Amino acid sequence: MTQRLMLLDTASLYFRAYFGVPDSMRAPDGTPVNAVRGLLDYISRLVEEYSPTHLVCCWDNDWRPQWRVDLIPSYKGHRVVEERDLGPDVEEVPDPLQVQVPVIRDVLAAYGIAVVGADGYEADDVIGTLATGAGMPVDIVTGDRDLFQLVDDAAGVRVLYVGRGVSRHDRVDEAWVREKYAVEARQYADFATLRGDASDGLPGVKGVGEKTAATLLQRFADIPALVAAVDDPTSDLAPGPRAKLRDAEAYLAVAPTVVAVARDIDLGLPDTALPAGPLHPDVLDGLVAQWGLGTSTTRLSETLARVTGI
Numbered sequence: 001m002t003q004r005l006m007l008l009d010t011a012s013l014y015f016r017a018y019f020g021v022p023d024s025m026r027a028p029d030g031t032p033v034n035a036v037r038g039l040l041d042y043i044s045r046l047v048e049e050y051s052p053t054h055l056v057c058c059w060d061n062d063w064r065p066q067w068r069v070d071l072i073p074s075y076k077g078h079r080v081v082e083e084r085d086l087g088p089d090v091e092e093v094p095d096p097l098q099v100q101v102p103v104i105r106d107v108l109a110a111y112g113i114a115v116v117g118a119d120g121y122e123a124d125d126v127i128g129t130l131a132t133g134a135g136m137p138v139d140i141v142t143g144d145r146d147l148f149q150l151v152d153d154a155a156g157v158r159v160l161y162v163g164r165g166v167s168r169h170d171r172v173d174e175a176w177v178r179e180k181y182a183v184e185a186r187q188y189a190d191f192a193t194l195r196g197d198a199s200d201g202l203p204g205v206k207g208v209g210e211k212t213a214a215t216l217l218q219r220f221a222d223i224p225a226l227v228a229a230v231d232d233p234t235s236d237l238a239p240g241p242r243a244k245l246r247d248a249e250a251y252l253a254v255a256p257t258v259v260a261v262a263r264d265i266d267l268g269l270p271d272t273a274l275p276a277g278p279l280h281p282d283v284l285d286g287l288v289a290q291w292g293l294g295t296s297t298t299r300l301s302e303t304l305a306r307v308t309g310i
Contacts, residue, residue, distance in 0.1 A: 004051070004054070006138075007139070013143075014039045016038070031291070036296075056270070076200055077201045114271060118265045129264060
């Protein structure tokens with residue numbers, strides 16, 4: 001069997017499940033389990049369709065790393081409900097979802113599905129590290145466009161983008177990025193830096209939207225080349241963009257570091273092999289009974305057995 005690695009942006013998927021799956025799905029004690037069951041159903045669907053040999057649920061050990069905030073204080077600032085001197089800030093998460101996250105961790109552990117995070121880093125950084133030099137084709141499942149920067153046809157890295165839903169996801173390769181944004185995938189991080197992203201608290205360069213950002217990167221390969229052009233009076237850079245980029249000089253000095261996902265975290269050697277079924281079936285049975293997970297776990301167990309051929 002050809003090896004293939006699937007990397008899940010886990011929070012992206014369980015948030016989507018929480019808001020997309022009816023909250024009438026509840027445990028016997030009334031606790032909502034729509035995010036738990038929705039995530040398990042998503043995993044079943046994706047594993048069934050793509051038959052990965054390796055699977056990782058990538059985790060946000062720190063959803064708002066201090067080193068990124070130090071560079072751009074507004075980074076994800078609108079999502080903070082409590083700042084902490086020690087440990088990650090507290091993210092705004094609906095209470096009915098918050099209570100389901102530990103259940104998700106327990107169920108994934110019972111299956112033996114790898115959950116990988118790194119202190120001081122986001123799931124995006126874990127994904128970037130695992131996707132880089134994986135030695136096999138990689139499918140990254142996410143609703144986060146920032147991960148388009150990892151798309152690499154030569155390395156077999158693509159993004160299964162669930163922005164329109166898991167059942168209607170896009171298979172993002174280099175041609176898709178080029179068609180959608182008029183830039184190369186390797187330029188996407190610089191494109192996002194110039195354009196900005198309100199959902200992440202990234203202001204971008206004032207007055208530069210998607211079309212202008214794409215045009216600039218078509219003419220100047222990357223942000224360092226653009227910054228050099230600003231300071232070069234002989235460069236072919238129009239007065240308008242030159243002034244906008246000069247005004248954003250301080251932002252452009254730090255934003256590329258914030259936007260670029262890490263690719264070299266020490267993650268050890270996690271066992272990422274796709275399990276053939278529950279690693280701890282008795283534990284899983286207890287979780288199913290406690291939380292009323294029913295058909296979602298049955299479906300996943302059957303899918304794992306079918307795909308692994310065991």
